[in-house]
Amino acid sequence: MKKVENDLLLRVLNGEPAERTPIWLMRQAGRYLPEYQVVRARHDFLTMCREPELSSEVTIQPVDIVGVDAAIIFSDILVLPEAMGLNLVVEEGRGGPRFTNPVRKKSDLSSVHDADCENDLKYVGDAIRLTVSRLNGRVPLIGFCGSPWTLLAYMVEGKGGEFAHARAMLYDDPSTAHELLQMLTSSAISYLKMQHEAGADVVQIFDSWAGVLSPSLYEEFSLRYIKQIVDSLRGEVPVIVYAKAANHSLKSIRDLGASAVGVDWTIGIDEAAGKIDSVLQGNLDPAVLFAGDEAIRSAAGRVLSLAPKGRHIFNLGHGVLAGTPVESVKVLVDFVKQWNAFEQKR
Ligand code: 1CP
16 A cells, blocks of 8 residues: 555544645636646646546646645546447537436437446546656545436536536436436546555545535435445545535435535534534535635635644535635635634634
8 A cells, every 4th residue: 555645634534633624725726827727738637537648637736826735636526428329529719518318208218328447438547547646645546426416417507507407307207317327436436446456545526516406415316326336335435425505404414424525605614513523515605705815814824724634625615606706715724724723822
């Protein structure tokens, strides 16, 4: 087993003492970094995902440039549905990614199959292996996948938005939804295991569209499947579950038994800590990075002082927004890194 020099994230996830709160940021590799834009100007997005050299380069950029305590492999949640038979396209200047053959009815499931991760997603494993060797133990590497519900939402809708078709399917044709969710669950389990075997130290499940479901639909169509994934990985690799806008279900999210739970910015981290006894990750509003340095420090200080001691991983409540000033990200990372020393002196 390789040794990680800066293992703060791993220690906090394992419930071991750490001298300070680790920090990494969702979407830390991306458009706000001019160095990312240089690579992106020369290659389309999917090529960057599929070429381990490029993916690994932009994965390491935020470690070098802003000094975060973990790297997250540069990829996308939508490459898993692509490996399950959907046709993924990302057209320049035409909005986000989309699937040209969405799953709208039971018969559309004939074009969907379990992912053969070892072959069809080998490029993700290769990118992880290359990144681990280039990081050379500096910081841990995080692997990830989308939650079955969030992936179904894109597969049924074909693209991002309000997900009206996907949500209607849960009422109209729940059996098709369950069939697809079960397939997504087993593919996500093999995908995350493959990423761990390739060298990912931690994995995160992104349930970015948790918040469009009512609490009861959320239990039935999302949490039930996330639970299967968490149960299959327990004891193998630490799992972080991030569900956006699902604070109505925090107690059920706690019952998943994940190593850590992501918290968005619409709830106080102290309130979340009262409902969840595991490690928490988050919960700074990403928009604060557009404010002045003092406002950034003050908002981050508030999260740090309300967060449960020894069981908090600093992060934003969602991804870094496009256009965020790099200098502001550095102010945040530096502030969080010196917080514990500063607190002890007070
Ligand atoms: O044009 C570009 O440069 C592409 C923009 C981009 C980037 C940088 C996309 C398209 N994906 C990514 C990378 C990405 N996606 C990472 C990289 C690692 C990191 O630094 O964090 C991760 C973890 C994701 C995961 C992802 N993709 C999520 C879950 C996280 C979240 O933000 O909620 C989701 C919902 C997606 C879908 C997706 N991929 C890209 C876009 C623009 C979208 C949103 C589509 C939509 O809803 O319209």
